[in-house]
Amino acid sequence: xxxxxxxxxxxxxxxxxxxxxxxxxxxxxxxxxxxxxxxxxxxxxxxxxxxxxxxxxxxxxxxxxxxxxxxxxxxxxxxxxxxxxxxxxxxxxxxxxxxxxxxxxxxxxxxxxxxxxxxxxxxxxxxxxxxxxxxxxxxxxxxxxxxxxxxxxxxxxxxxxxxxxxxxxxxxxxxxxxxxxxxxxxxxxxxxxxxxxxxxxxxxxxxxxxxxxxxxxxxxxxxxxxxxxxxxxxxxxxxxxxxxxxxxxxxxxxxxxxxxxxxxxxxxxxxxxxxxxxxxxxxxxxxxxxxxxxxxxxxxxxxxxxxxxxxxxxxxxxxxxxxxxxxxxxxxxxxxxxxxxxxxxxxxxxxxxxxxxxxxxxxxxxxxxxxxxxxxxxxxxxxxxxxxxxxxxxxxxxxxxxxxxx
Amino acid sequence: xxxxxxxxxxxxxxxxxxxxxxxxxxxxxxxxxxxxxxxxxxxxxxxxxxxxxxxxxxxxxxxxxxxxxxxxxxxxxxxxxxxxxxxxxxxxxxxxxxxxxxxxxxxxxxxxxxxxxxxxxxxxxxxxxxxxxxxxxxxxxxxxx
Numbered sequence: 001x002x003x004x005x006x007x008x009x010x011x012x013x014x015x016x017x018x019x020x021x022x023x024x025x026x027x028x029x030x031x032x033x034x035x036x037x038x039x040x041x042x043x044x045x046x047x048x049x050x051x052x053x054x055x056x057x058x059x060x061x062x063x064x065x066x067x068x069x070x071x072x073x074x075x076x077x078x079x080x081x082x083x084x085x086x087x088x089x090x091x092x093x094x095x096x097x098x099x100x101x102x103x104x105x106x107x108x109x110x111x112x113x114x115x116x117x118x119x120x121x122x123x124x125x126x127x128x129x130x131x132x133x134x135x136x137x138x139x140x141x142x143x144x145x146x147x148x149x150x151x152x153x154x155x156x157x158x159x160x161x162x163x164x165x166x167x168x169x170x171x172x173x174x175x176x177x178x179x180x181x182x183x184x185x186x187x188x189x190x191x192x193x194x195x196x197x198x199x200x201x202x203x204x205x206x207x208x209x210x211x212x213x214x215x216x217x218x219x220x221x222x223x224x225x226x227x228x229x230x231x232x233x234x235x236x237x238x239x240x241x242x243x244x245x246x247x248x249x250x251x252x253x254x255x256x257x258x259x260x261x262x263x264x265x266x267x268x269x270x271x272x273x274x275x276x277x278x279x280x281x282x283x284x285x286x287x288x289x290x291x292x293x294x295x296x297x298x299x300x301x302x303x304x305x306x307x308x309x310x311x312x313x314x315x316x317x318x319x320x321x322x323x324x325x326x327x328x329x330x331x332x333x334x335x336x337x338x339x340x341x342x343x344x345x346x347x348x349x350x351x352x353x354x355x356x357x358x359x360x361x362x363x364x365x366x367x368x369x370x371x372x373x374x375x376x377x378x379x380x381x382x383x384x385x386x387x388x389x390x391x392x393x394x395x396x397x398x399x400x401x402x403x404x405x406x
Numbered sequence: 407x408x409x410x411x412x413x414x415x416x417x418x419x420x421x422x423x424x425x426x427x428x429x430x431x432x433x434x435x436x437x438x439x440x441x442x443x444x445x446x447x448x449x450x451x452x453x454x455x456x457x458x459x460x461x462x463x464x465x466x467x468x469x470x471x472x473x474x475x476x477x478x479x480x481x482x483x484x485x486x487x488x489x490x491x492x493x494x495x496x497x498x499x500x501x502x503x504x505x506x507x508x509x510x511x512x513x514x515x516x517x518x519x520x521x522x523x524x525x526x527x528x529x530x531x532x533x534x535x536x537x538x539x540x541x542x543x544x545x546x547x548x549x550x551x
Contacts, residue, residue, distance in 0.1 A: 340473035342448060342450075372449045372472075373448065373449045
């Protein structure tokens with residue numbers, strides 16, 4: 001993998017911020033977009049913008065082919081059996097909400113349990129809180145170990161025959177922990193529950209095979225994997241999706257509409273009410289082509305190297321606290337002495353370095369870590385060890401800058 | 407020591423002093439206004455208590471969590487409003503808001519330490535940090551009015 005060559009495909013990286021070359025270390029929030037993705041979206045709008053699945057004109061057919069072609073790319077990319085199992089959504093949040101509102105409301109009742117972990121993003125907590133309130137089900141949490149991992153025996157102890165849904169994040173957006181989703185799925189299934197996997201932070205960075213993981217639902221976002229914002233995917237096993245009711249009604253998703261009754265289209269379209277996210281799906285298809293050409297295994301290897309290098313270099317900074325396990329995905333969340341993470345991020349920004357600061361949409365995890373906020377550097381295929389060196393140097397400067405006031 | 411002039415316009419000495427030695431930290435026991443406010447995008451939070459008598463703020467205290475800008479701003483704000491009438495405090499808040507937005511502001515008022523926060527307007531991402539305490543004060547006083 002030639003990172004220097006790859007970077008040329010990301011025009012945004014070639015700029016100065018506050019007089020310094022941009023070092024973009026916030027890909028876990030959103031990744032940058034390579035030229036093939038930008039061009040695919042541009043091309044759609046310039047050459048064949050049309051609505052899909054309706055009309056008989058040439059552009060409409062071309063747009064439909066591209067939209068449905070993107071669905072096939074997604075199917076292959078995550079190893080699903082059929083495109084009927086691939087539903088385009090606005091993102092991971094919408095995908096999980098769909099499962100909670102449709103599957104959850106129909107299948108949960110008082111006495112049932114929903115099991116999640118302490119390391120979930122808000123998007124995999126609140127939909128379950130809401131459906132628990134609506135149905136009388138109970139929400140339970142799998143505890144974390146000191147290093148931010150979960151033990152399978154704790155999963156065994158939390159999941160019971162009353163558990164109907166287990167919802168877990170594949171890769172934590174704060175800790176970088178890679179959860180043993182396949183084993184958790186096995187425990188869930190043994191207890192008669194379905195498993196919902198939040199794949200927002202895993203899909204961009206590692207080869208996913210939903211059949212091998214044996215997850216019932218798997219959600220991810222396009223914008224974190226070189227694709228446009230506003231497009232995401234819900235994968236669901238066909239047998240489950242078939243029994244589920246849509247949660248959005250209107251055009252596009254109907255079969256027959258009467259005055260008082262209507263029927264739905266087949267899978268996957270019954271879940272895609274309204275004009276779909278056509279440009280987004282086409283852009284996501286282009287992102288998948290791009291990632292496959294680079295190679296997911298190559299990307300994973302590169303990021304693993306970066307994460308280990310960052311851990312090694314950053315842990316040498318005096319007064320730094322790093323959260324999460326050693327074996328992790330490509331991100332490092334940290335705090336620097338008494339310097340608030342916002343102040344850290346502002347000083348780094350003055351050095352051209354973009355990191356995230358705040359609670360990372362994971363307030364329960366922040367509470368577990370006993371902090372109100374943290375800073376996070378996250379890496380992707382275009383980042384280099386040289387950029388990590390710049391980060392480390394800037395963090396040392398930050399410490400120095402604030403040391404005269406403390 | 408400094409390695410960046412741009413940053414020095416934000417992290418002025420007087421701001422750091424308020425951050426390190428916050429004034430009026432704590433919770434009033436005999437408060438008449440009690441308000442909690444957070445900035446949900448970043449996790450900063452402030453708990454502001456004020457004692458208002460005959461339309462005048464006779465005491466104010468805050469506690470909370472946040473960055474240097476939000477906490478120093480809270481410290482300065484509580485200093486500034488003590489002894490002011492509700493109307494004067496709200497007027498000051500307007501001046502502060504204009505200052506944060508980089509607008510021209512009424513400089514007939516003596517802003518004292520608050521003037522040091524002027525540099526925040528050059529850091530759009532940090533304006534919300536500086537305004538949190540002021541928003542809490544405004545919200546609290548409007549319910550009192």
